[in-house]
Amino acid sequence: MKDSLPGFNTRAIHAGQEPDAATGAVIVPVHLTTTYKQDGVGGLRGGYEYSRSANPTRTALQEALAALEQGTTGMAFASGLAAEDTLLRTVCEPGSHIVLGGDAYGGTFRLISRVLSRWGIEHTPADLNDADALRAAVRPTTRVIWCETPTNPLLNIADIALTAEVAHDAGALLVVDNTFASPYLQQPLTLGADVVVHSTTKYLGGHSDVVGGALVVADAELGERLAYHQNAMGAVAGPFDAWLVLRGLKTLGVRMDRHQDNAARIVDFLEGHPAVARVLYPGLPDHPGHGIAARQMSGFGGMISFRLAAGEEAALKVCERAQLFTLAESLGGVESLIEHPGRMTHASAAGSPLEVPGDLVRLSVGIEDVEDLLADLDQAMTL
Template structure:
């Protein structure tokens, strides 16, 4: 069996047959010369339908997520929209996590709901609650694990059993873990979704998304909707994500190691009320995360004893951490989810605590990161 890091460097990325180039070329073209009417050269006709650089990324994603077919999109939300339009019809029902990513919630609650899709939010770490929330028209159980931003852990295999028993898909947003730390299809998921903007790209210089289907037939249906809807990854964006994937394993090792040190530091700090990190033995999902993940990830959230005012001040007092949205880049980021990434769920059952701070822990020297937080929390 080929190891993960070998796949990350080589899957879908054979040297260019014409020149021998080791790096996949950026096929910056919209159209392709045809050898006669209907005579496609190597299967390419128009870059919305297929592009060699994007095809390399799609093959790599399928290999890393042990799936049958990968598709690359212009953003994570474009990937999500293509999946929902493939799997759902007006009148269908979707189960969402109780603390779903704000963009996913907005897509379902304010876009798909207008199309007739129903939804229910349920705590996915409570399998009995999930079973009770399933309806005859449930078509999708949507899972994030770890969740954003509360870092809850869901039992992927348990959710797969419930979803399949209801004739529904289990879709897992694997953005926080990356395929290096967790492979949901191996645990029973039908589809994996990524914002490739995050850990897969890894350098805060690209926006993209991906879907990987466990089943080839579903993969073909997703490919149809990708082409029909058109929100594809451009060749340069696909190339940037491919470049990032090559170092995913070594970067994730450092992200995890730094995050663990910072979580341990925060647990002992008098200004901190609660630390949310699945690598801590005190985390309610720690044992489950240890079973289904290779490591605990680079995301850490915490609440502050001084409430929202203190949380906002801390976000503004750092110097090594950068105040900004997104995550998964080599540089460390800090944000206030309630005012930033999750403002779209304000006033809803998914509203996040206003004293919550989220860290995307980068790969800098961890001592510098701890010193920065020490100063900001003082």
């Protein structure tokens, strides 16, 4: 972080969120308007003419996102996948190639393999931690290396700086999905990434009450191209959704601290449980990406996956028996969630190189009292 920047929590509360000039309101208003009065033909007030193109509430969120990720331009979308689709249709064309991390979110895989493939875009899964395999996957037509770190749901860690070097040597962009870490724990643009993607539905919103997505870029010219397509394609965040994410940003730091503290206690519990074959968490010293995570992250996050020794049926039973951990998709909210990725969030990857193990359970650890969470897991895992 640059020494001249205010601290993270200060930026989260204030960046793009000055008190309202007209009223002094300290919270950004929800500008529920579709259009704006012009002072003569082409005489726009503050650059606003139509809310698909720009809305003051969305502008505030976009400025805050850029400040938190230390980028030049932030853009807010109707969902994370809307952000991904806009990005890939901007920087790719028919015949382009994408190198996709071998452990990627099922929705991203579905978008690239089943939607964009019909538009002539090809992809190759690759192990991002194997530099030789990564370089071998790159083609002359590669335009993007797509990286999640930590990954969903296997919690693998990619070396962002190394992956950026490979991408740039090939004339490609490095895109990092930073949803699991959040900008509180990791700022990929400072490590060489070109674009950061978020599902703002998750930790940034933080309360399971809004669906949204975001892009933040390092290069202002790329930001201009993406902003043009954001308007032209139209999948923008509405003003109330933008306001909800802004509200979530204000407490992101304190929430992430609690998510991580609870996760660490739960990892200790799972590590000692006889029903668990393996715990996947980058904070564990024996995690293969622990050293990289410790270097490029300021903490290890609130997501945990684990594998059951008794196999898939045991994993399903644990998910069904949990009570305080709600059986549900999504993640990053204040409440704890449990899911079976193979049959839920990653079902679209079944039968592909990105298929996840059937014995895998994923936890999104919330901010409840950790003793209650431990008791719930204890009873759920009494098989």
